[in-house]
Amino acid sequence: MTIMTFYSLLLHLFILIGPFAAGAIVIVNEQHPLPKTGNSIWNTQDDVQKALQDAEIIPTVIDDFLPSLLMNATWSSHHHTHADLGNTLEPSLLESAPSVKLMASKPTLWKKGVTYVIAMTDPDAPSRDDPKWSEFCHWIAIGVPTSSGISPTFSDEIMGYKPPSPPEKTGKHRYVLLAFAPANGTTEKLHLSRPSARKHWGYDVGNDGDKDTKGVREWAAENGLIPVGANFFYAQNKKQ
Numbered sequence: 001m002t003i004m005t006f007y008s009l010l011l012h013l014f015i016l017i018g019p020f021a022a023g024a025i026v027i028v029n030e031q032h033p034l035p036k037t038g039n040s041i042w043n044t045q046d047d048v049q050k051a052l053q054d055a056e057i058i059p060t061v062i063d064d065f066l067p068s069l070l071m072n073a074t075w076s077s078h079h080h081t082h083a084d085l086g087n088t089l090e091p092s093l094l095e096s097a098p099s100v101k102l103m104a105s106k107p108t109l110w111k112k113g114v115t116y117v118i119a120m121t122d123p124d125a126p127s128r129d130d131p132k133w134s135e136f137c138h139w140i141a142i143g144v145p146t147s148s149g150i151s152p153t154f155s156d157e158i159m160g161y162k163p164p165s166p167p168e169k170t171g172k173h174r175y176v177l178l179a180f181a182p183a184n185g186t187t188e189k190l191h192l193s194r195p196s197a198r199k200h201w202g203y204d205v206g207n208d209g210d211k212d213t214k215g216v217r218e219w220a221a222e223n224g225l226i227p228v229g230a231n232f233f234y235a236q237n238k239k240q
Contacts, residue, residue: 043070043084043085044070045066045067045068045070046066047085048067048070048071048085048229048230048231049064049065049066049067051085051086051232052230052232054086055086055174055232057123057174057176057230057232060123061121061123061135061176061178061215061216061217062176062178062216062217062220062227062230063217063227065226065227067179067227067228067229067230068104068228068229069102069103069104069179069228069229070102070103070229071083071100071101071102071103071177071179071229071230071231072100072101072103072231073098073099073100073101073177073231074098074099074101075089075093075094075096075098075099076096076098076099081093081094082098083098083175083177083231083232083233084231084233085231085232086232086233086234087233087234088172088233088234088235088236089164089233089234089235090235091163091164091165091166091235091236091237094163094164094235095163096161096163097139097141097157097161098177100118100141100143100177100179102116102179102229111185111187112145112187113144113145113187114144114145114181114182114185114186114187115142115143115144115181115182115187115189115190116142116143116144116145116179116180116181116228117140117141117142117158117179117180117181117190117192117220117225118139118140118141118142118143118177118178118179118180119137119139119140119177119178119180119216119219119220120137120138120139120140120161120175120176120177120178121135121136121137121138121175121176121178121201121215121216122134122135122136122138122164122173122174122175122176123135123174123176123213123215124166124170124171124172124173124174125173125199126166126167126170127167127170127171127173128170128171128172128173128174129171131213133199133200134200134213134215135200135201135213135214135215135216136198136199136200136215137159137162137195137198137201137202137215137216137219138161138162138163138164138175138198139157139159139160139161139162140157140158140159140192140194140195141156141157141158141161142156142157142158142190142192158192158194159194159195159198162198164235166235166236166237167237168237168239168240169237169239169240170236170237171236171240172234172235172236173234173235173236174232174233174234175232175233175234175235176216176230176231176232177230177231177232178216178220178227178229178230179227179228179229179230180220180225180226180227180228181225181226181228182224182225182226183224183225183226184224190223192223193219193222193223195219200213200214200215201214201215201216201218201219203215203218
C-alpha cells in the first residue's frame with residue numbers, strides 16, 4: 001500500500017466515523033501531513049504561516065513562527081463545520097467547543113507526556129475598527145498525548161468555552177486557534193494561570209485599550225509556552 005493510499009483511507013475513515021465529542025483534543029502522530037486537496041482539513045506548515053501573515057494575525061496576535069504541528073478544529077453541530085485558515089463560519093453552528101486534532105509532520109516533534117494547550121482568542125472585539133476589548137479570550141484547554149500518540153485525550157479546561165458572538169454591525173471577526181507547548185519541553189504537570197477576565201485576557205491596558213491590546217501572547221509568555229500550531233476562521237453577526 002502506498003503512503004498516498006494509506007492517507008486516503010485514513011481520511012475516508014475520519015469522514016465515516018464523524019467528529020469526536022465536543023471539546024476533545026486528539027493527538028495524531030504521523031510521519032507526513034495528509035496531502036492537501038480541495039477543501040482539505042489539513043494544510044502544510046507554510047500554508048498556515050502565510051495565512052496567518054496575510055490575515056495580520058502575525059504579528060497582531062502572535063509573533064512570527066513556523067508551525068511544527070497542523071491543527072484541525074471541527075464543531076459537532078455540523079460535520080463540515082471546521083476552521084480552514086480564514087473560512088467564514090456561521091456563529092449558530094459554533095455553540096459547543098470544537099474537537100481539535102493536532103498532527104505532527106515528523107515523529108520526532110512529539111514528546112511523550114508533554115502537555116499541549118489549545119487557546120481561542122478574538123483580536124477584533126468588539127470590532128476590528130474599534131478593538132477596545134482586544135483580545136477577548138474564548139477558550140483555553142489542555143491535552144496530553146497517549147503513549148501511542150493517536151488516542152483522544154482531554155483534561156481540564158483552564159477557561160471554559162465561550163462561543164463566538166460578534167455584536168451587530170461590527171463586521172467579520174477573526175477567531176484564532178493556537179496550540180502551545182511548554183518552552184522547556186517539560187513533561188511535568190503544568191500549573192497554568194487562569195485569566196481573571198475574558199476582555200484583554202484579564203490584563204490591565206490602562207486608558208488606551210484600543211491601542212495597547214493584550215491577550216494570548218502575553219498569557220503564553222507568562223506561562224512559559226511557545227506556539228506550535230494554529231488555525232483561524234471568520235464569523236460575523238447577520239445584522240451588518
